[in-house]
Amino acid sequence: xxxxxxxxxxxxxxxxxxxxxxxxxxxxxxxxxxxxxxxxxxxxxxxxxxxxxxxxxxxxxxxxxxxxxxxxxxxxxxxxxxxxxxxxxxxxxxxxxxxxxxxxxxxxxxxxxxxxxxxxxxxxxxxxxxxxxxx
Numbered sequence: 170x171x172x173x174x175x176x177x178x179x180x181x182x183x184x185x186x187x188x189x190x191x192x193x194x195x196x197x198x199x200x201x202x203x204x205x206x207x208x209x210x211x212x213x214x215x216x217x218x219x220x221x222x223x224x225x226x227x228x229x230x231x232x233x234x235x236x237x238x239x240x241x242x243x244x245x246x247x248x249x250x251x252x253x254x255x256x257x258x259x260x261x262x263x264x265x266x267x268x269x270x271x272x273x274x275x276x277x278x279x280x281x282x283x284x285x286x287x288x289x290x291x292x293x294x295x296x297x298x299x300x301x302x303x304x
Contacts, residue, residue: 173202174234174247176209182238182247185213211240213247219262231263253283 171190174182189198191212203210214222214229222228231246232238238247246263256265272279272288279288 171198172213172215172233173199174211174213174238174240175202175206176211176240180209180240180242182234182236182240183208185234185236209240211247219264253281255283255286 171188173186173188175184175186177183186202188202189196191198199210199212211230211234213234215233216223216226217228217230218232220228220231230240231244232249234240234247235249237250239250240246241248241263244263248258248263249265251258251265253265253267255268257268258264259266267281267288268286269288271281278291280291281287282289
């Protein structure tokens with residue numbers, strides 16, 4: 170079982186599917202799925218993130234492709250959407266990093282606040298659903 174990402178004309182991922190393993194039955198499945206759909210198709214690895222294969226295998230296209238990710242042809246990598254204007258691309262992991270590292274404090278949660286370019290403490294729920302800040 171392998172995963173394949175379909176790209177629009179700007180190399181943005183529009184859909185990710187589960188398909189046949191590359192080379193199975195002697196078929197280039199990237200090419201096959203792309204021809205069937207009339208879109209560029211790129212294989213992606215569910216187990217690859219930040220250039221590391223989570224099961225110790227060979228990393229594949231730096232990151233797993235998610236809807237909205239960009240496929241960078243030069244890097245042969247999937248790059249997730251930029252979360253905030255102030256964040257910059259980490260060239261080796263193809264992930265976005267904030268201008269300031271996230272604070273690490275036992276039992277506390279933080280979220281990035283673009284308006285003042287700072288991390289704000291929040292309750293546990295806001296990290297997932299956007300509840301109001303505690304500070």
